[in-house]
Amino acid sequence: MLVQGAITGKRSYCGFSRPVIDYLRISITDRCNFRCTYCMPPAGMNFKNQKDILSFEEIIRFVQAAVDLGISRVRITGGEPLVRRQSAELVARLAAIHGIKDLSLTTNGAFLLEQAQQLKEAGLLRLNISIDSLNPVRFSQITRGGSLKKVLAGLDKSLELGFSPVKVNAVMLEGIENELEDFAALARAMPVHVRFIEFMPIGRRLGGIWKFVPRKKVLDSLNLFGDLKPADSPVGGGPARYYKFSGACGTIGFISSMSDHFCDNCNRLRLTADGKLRNCLFSDAEVDVRPYIHKSREELGRVIAASIKNKKFDRRREKPLARTMSQIGG
Numbered sequence: 001m002l003v004q005g006a007i008t009g010k011r012s013y014c015g016f017s018r019p020v021i022d023y024l025r026i027s028i029t030d031r032c033n034f035r036c037t038y039c040m041p042p043a044g045m046n047f048k049n050q051k052d053i054l055s056f057e058e059i060i061r062f063v064q065a066a067v068d069l070g071i072s073r074v075r076i077t078g079g080e081p082l083v084r085r086q087s088a089e090l091v092a093r094l095a096a097i098h099g100i101k102d103l104s105l106t107t108n109g110a111f112l113l114e115q116a117q118q119l120k121e122a123g124l125l126r127l128n129i130s131i132d133s134l135n136p137v138r139f140s141q142i143t144r145g146g147s148l149k150k151v152l153a154g155l156d157k158s159l160e161l162g163f164s165p166v167k168v169n170a171v172m173l174e175g176i177e178n179e180l181e182d183f184a185a186l187a188r189a190m191p192v193h194v195r196f197i198e199f200m201p202i203g204r205r206l207g208g209i210w211k212f213v214p215r216k217k218v219l220d221s222l223n224l225f226g227d228l229k230p231a232d233s234p235v236g237g238g239p240a241r242y243y244k245f246s247g248a249c250g251t252i253g254f255i256s257s258m259s260d261h262f263c264d265n266c267n268r269l270r271l272t273a274d275g276k277l278r279n280c281l282f283s284d285a286e287v288d289v290r291p292y293i294h295k296s297r298e299e300l301g302r303v304i305a306a307s308i309k310n311k312k313f314d315r316r317r318e319k320p321l322a323r324t325m326s327q328i329g330g
Contacts, residue, residue, distance in 0.1 A: 021308045023073040023268040024066055026059060028090065030273045032080040034108055035144040036132070038173060038199065042144065054275050056090045058293045060097070062271060065300040067099035069308065071269070073236075075104045075128075079273070082111040088118035095123025104128065104236065106169075110146060112154025120161045126236060127158050128167045134182040138175065159191065165234040167193040167253075172213040177221055184225045187250040193234050193242065195253035215256035219243075228252060239265065269307065277304065279311040 031047050032040070054062075063074060074094055081087055095103055104126035105119065112129070131151055133139040139148040158166050170176065170183065176196075187194045196218050222228055222243075231244035231251045240253035270278040275290030287307055292300040 019265055019267040020070060021267055021269060021311065022070050023075070024063070024071045025075045025077055025268060025270045026063070027077050027079065027271065027273040028059065028081050028087070029053060029079040029084045031083050032078060032108070033083055033110055034080065034146050037142055037144065038171065048274055053273050054271075054290065054293075056086075056093065058275070058290065059090065059271075060093050061293050061297070062289065062300065062304075063094060063097055063100070065297050066269070066304055067097060068297070068301050069305055072099055073102040073104075074100055075106060077106045080108050080110070081105060082107055082115055088115065088122040088124075091119055091122035091124050102126070102236065106130070108143075108146070109151035109154040113150065113157050116154065116157045116161055116163070120163065125163070126165060126167075127163045128169055129155055129158070130169045130171075131155070132170050132173060133176070134179055134186065138179075142173070155190075155192070164191075165193050165236065166191070167195055167234070167236075169195050169197055171199055172196050172215075172218055173199060174211040174213060176213060176218070180218065180221050181225055184222055184245065184252070187252050188245055188248040190249055192250040193253055194250060195240050195255055197255040215254045219254065222252060266311075269304075269311075277307050279307045283312075 030045070030053075035042065063071070076087070076091070076094075078084075091103065091105070094100060103124055105124055106128040107130070109129040109131065112127075116127075129151070131139070131148075132142050134148070136148045139151075140146060155166070155168070168186065183194050183196075186192065196215070198215060199212060219228070226245040228243035228245060231242040233240065233242055234251070238255075240255045242251045242253045244251045266280070270281065271289070272278065272286070275288060275293070276286040277289045278286045287303060289300065289303055292303045
């Protein structure tokens with residue numbers, strides 16, 4: 001039976017305290033139904049062929065080996081993970097792996113109205129929903145055609161089904177200053193954790209030049225709509241700092257990856273949809289683990305263990321990388 005949350009800590013190596021690597025993000029597809037202007041060019045990306053994408057069986061074999069090495073928390077990402085058929089089947093298989101204590105998914109919300117029930121029944125615990133604007137026109141512009149109405153219906157459905165916590169992620173793009181009152185109202189009225197994320201220049205910035213909006217500017221502006229007080233982090237932890245308006249149902253969080261680097265507390269690995277293991281979001285270094293998935297569990301485990309051992313905690317690059325965020329899996 002799954003238990004919400006995971007106990008994390010730090011281990012000391014020759015006097016240097018390192019976080020326990022217990023969190024794995026798995027991209028199950030590089031495809032997406034949106035073409036967000038800060039993520040993709042208008043024509044979209046050159047997506048991988050299906051044969052180049054890890055099968056569900058390969059993903060399960062990898063996770064089983066990773067659990068042997070201390071991984072207890074898994075997040076499913078994309079692209080948009082719910083464009084892949086039978087996503088709920090994968091959720092159910094992951095939920096059944098002994099040692100997985102926390103299972104979550106990041107989505108743009110467009111398919112939640114239809115799929116949230118299946119995901120809940122399969123054993124998914126938590127949801128992160130990307131909503132970069134609460135203005136229907138601006139939302140459609142950012143996503144190049146996405147329907148805010150449909151995404152908000154999916155958010156309502158997720159709360160109705162009892163997913164907890166539900167986090168709403170908004171990238172701090174130029175223009176978001178005009179919507180802060182609406183986001184504040186959302187956090188007041190609904191039991192959601194609205195998180196503002198500083199834009200990270202991961203990959204080539206195809207599709208637009210965006211002005212950097214720092215955490216401090218947004219936080220100062222939000223304080224105009226009420227006194228924000230520091231709040232406890234919801235289940236799932238992570239690098240976000242949380243605040244709360246008095247009497248609000250939800251919270252406001254910030255992931256300030258550019259203003260306040262948190263590399264030294266990073267506890268995660270990433271598995272890309274095409275089978276590359278990455279131990280740092282800001283580095284192009286990756287290991288092709290797909291060939292090892294078809295070998296023994298012990299041999300695969302040695303490759304994962306080497307990646308964990310070689311993980312660095314001081315990579316603070318701010319220049320574009322070879323892969324975009326959608327290709328890495330967030």
